[in-house]
Amino acid sequence: MKKYPMIGSTYKHKKNNCAKCRCGEIGRYKVEIRYNYMRGDDEVEWACEEHKKDLDFLTTVPPAPNKVAR
Numbered sequence: 001m002k003k004y005p006m007i008g009s010t011y012k013h014k015k016n017n018c019a020k021c022r023c024g025e026i027g028r029y030k031v032e033i034r035y036n037y038m039r040g041d042d043e044v045e046w047a048c049e050e051h052k053k054d055l056d057f058l059t060t061v062p063p064a065p066n067k068v069a070r
């Protein structure tokens with residue numbers, strides 16, 4: 001049996017410079033979070049290097065305000 005939620009695939013996006021991790025850092029990784037066996041229910045979170053494998057952090061911490069510095 002698989003345990004949900006779980007981290008699915010993680011994709012690196014070097015050029016991203018606006019989507020943020022929940023800690024406020026720029027999220028260089030796009031992380032799939034699977035809530036059940038149905039792929040249609042997957043959510044995608046942006047995460048920094050430090051949090052890309054931190055499921056608790058990505059599912060419980062509220063998103064950082066998405067302020068884009070110009």
Ligand SMILES: [Zn+2]
Pocket residue numbers: 021022023024025047048049050051
């Ligand atoms: Zn982070």
